[in-house]
Amino acid sequence: MFIKFRSVAALAFSALAITFYSACTKETKVTTNNDTEIATAIAVNLYKSFGNTITSQNNVTGLPAGNSVVNGKKINELTCGQVIDQPFDNTYTKGDSIKDVMTGANKFVISCDDKNQPNGYLYTGNYVNTGFNTVNTYTYTVKENYILKALVDKYAKMQVDGTQISTVKTQSKKNANELMIQNNSYVLKGMVIDATTKPFDLAAGTADFVSNGTNDGREFSFSGTIQYLGNHKAKVSFDGKVIDIEIR
Numbered sequence: 001m002f003i004k005f006r007s008v009a010a011l012a013f014s015a016l017a018i019t020f021y022s023a024c025t026k027e028t029k030v031t032t033n034n035d036t037e038i039a040t041a042i043a044v045n046l047y048k049s050f051g052n053t054i055t056s057q058n059n060v061t062g063l064p065a066g067n068s069v070v071n072g073k074k075i076n077e078l079t080c081g082q083v084i085d086q087p088f089d090n091t092y093t094k095g096d097s098i099k100d101v102m103t104g105a106n107k108f109v110i111s112c113d114d115k116n117q118p119n120g121y122l123y124t125g126n127y128v129n130t131g132f133n134t135v136n137t138y139t140y141t142v143k144e145n146y147i148l149k150a151l152v153d154k155y156a157k158m159q160v161d162g163t164q165i166s167t168v169k170t171q172s173k174k175n176a177n178e179l180m181i182q183n184n185s186y187v188l189k190g191m192v193i194d195a196t197t198k199p200f201d202l203a204a205g206t207a208d209f210v211s212n213g214t215n216d217g218r219e220f221s222f223s224g225t226i227q228y229l230g231n232h233k234a235k236v237s238f239d240g241k242v243i244d245i246e247i248r
Contacts, residue, residue, distance in 0.1 A: 039236035042236055046207055088105065097134050103127065123146045158195075164186045167181075180213065186207045209223065223238065
């Protein structure tokens with residue numbers, strides 16, 4: 001699985017403003033103190049981040065395929081311990097109103113079973129996404145470290161363990177006081193990605209999360225756990241509450 005281009009779905013949420021971001025599209029912003037909306041944003045944003053990385057709709061889920069081309073070099077066979085590096089530097093513009101720049105690198109280290117057959121990989125990725133649209137300027141910094149293991153043939157189902165850390169900064173173009181700075185971290189445990197369905201599903205696993213920062217000068221802080229249940233459902237626990245939500 002290779003990522004040619006990733007449009008960030010930023011991992012942004014707070015009791016003050018839940019925001020879903022896409023670098024080159026208009027944001028949707030909901031100001032709320034509703035626990036269900038907060039919990040939904042927490043779980044859906046992590047789901048969407050997988051959709052932009054390891055289950056990208058533009059790429060095949062799982063290991064890089066043999067006979068593929070990476071950075072102009074043909075890969076004929078995958079071998080145990082093989083290292084595949086993929087730097088990227090992409091710029092998207094639309095007139096003078098939208099500009100998005102993403103730079104970073106992906107690294108894959110092929111892992112094998114006891115019969116020396118490739119069965120997964122170690123994945124590390126980091127990128128910085130900067131730019132502006134008609135509403136905001138933004139900077140996203142993301143670091144990912146995952147262990148991925150195939151659960152069925154052709155990696156249609158994979159287990160993912162690891163961490164994801166991000167920092168999000170958005171500034172309104174119209175109002176200097178509308179500034180959000182947010183620090184997020186997730187610890188993934190036994191996450192099962194099922195790509196046999198469209199859209200893909202998170203069939204099992206948990207993610208411990210912490211998010212803190214400031215939104216328009218007001219501080220916020222959340223910590224808790226997401227439990228993914230399959231069938232696009234999850235339970236989110238935070239502030240002593242357990243909330244059932246749907247992943248849409």
